[in-house]
Amino acid sequence: MTPVSSHSPLRTVQVLGGGNAASSAHVRSLAAGLVARGVRVTVCAPAETGHTYDFSGAGADHVPVPRSSDPGSVAALRAACSGADLVHAHGLHASFRTALALSGRRTPLVVTWHDRAHADGPRGAFLRVLERRVAKAATVVLGTTSALVDRARRTGARDARLAAVSLPGPRTAPVTDDPDLLRPKIRAELGAIGRPLLIAVGSLERHRGYDVLLDAAHAWQRLDPLPLVVLAGEGPLRDELRRRIDLEELPVRLVGPREDIGDLLAAADIALLPGRWEARSALAQQALHARVPLVATAAGGIPELVGDAAELVPYGNARALADAVVRLLEDPGRRESLKERGARQAATWPTEDETVTQVLSVYDELTRPRPMV
Known part of the structure; x- marks a missing residue:
């Protein structure tokens, strides 16, 4: 699959809030696969996450953005997303900050829910409010399981789909010990x-x-x-x-x-x-x-x-x-x-290449020029 336009490469921004190891490794794998297909990728993530997962080594631009919803962090994220054809946020907190940063813009927002929030009491109620805000703000919600897709639909997602998510292979050389x-x-x-x-x-x-x-x-x-x-x-x-x-x-x-x-x-x-x-x-x-x-x-x-x-x-x-x-x-x-x-x-699980192909097909669908009516 090729980017939307051969004259102007698709530009995407991937947003991480620090996240867990699985979502961070997924974004690193996704960034490498997208860059290999001619897509321009910027990853917005805390500095320490960028250091650990070496997004720049995958060919992406890394913009350090703190894991915070304060006005300064949201403004930095908004600036990093300026000019993007599409923004893809991973995880609940990163998605909420991204929705704030894109407020008033028509930039398509893809959200991947890698897991559900784990909290009880008042914090659990607060996180459920965030889920509803994110689900309604996203153009497409990708859930890594059918349960998460159903949850997104129940919380107001306009379009929720099952994501193909691979287990990225190790980035370091394998152990040579017998x-x-x-x-x-x-x-x-x-x-x-x-x-x-x-x-x-x-x-x-x-x-x-x-x-x-x-x-x-x-x-x-x-x-x-x-x-x-x-x-x-x-x-x-x-x-x-x-x-x-x-x-x-x-x-x-x-x-x-x-x-x-x-x-x-x-x-x-x-x-x-x-x-x-x-x-x-x-x-x-x-x-x-x-x-x-x-x-x-x-x-x-x-x-x-x-x-x-x-x-x-x-x-x-x-x-x-x-x-x-x-x-x-x-x-x-x-x-x-x-x-x-x-x-x-x-052997039945998606490969990294299949994961990138599915995501890119979603990007192509959301950024394809609409015919005049």
């Missing part, structure tokens, strides 16, 4: 020699379901050898989780944020995803690609994403989570079956 040597090396580092290794990855926040995971870990203490649960991530619940682990003497290690999630998964026997709601979980995708059996909650976009290639349990049910893990540890045949199903399921 996989057969890397696995025992990682397991030794984590303290999982001669025992099963269970991996969970994600920010230490309430909606991730780590309280349920710790409840389930009690049931695994009767197993011999005793499984080790490694939780990679950082967040506000770290101290609370640490206290529970110490007080209840649970076989769980908090290892903080890690950049080698692929290596951790390669060393793992089972991946765990116990959260209350997940959209297009990067961990689920990485686990299936890596042929690691996955136990996840049947919530949000997970069933749609993994199909029959994972053990799915109800959210909040520690007994069901514990039992699913025990069954897998005791049944090598079931683990092998999930590995094979996971590889087949992963």
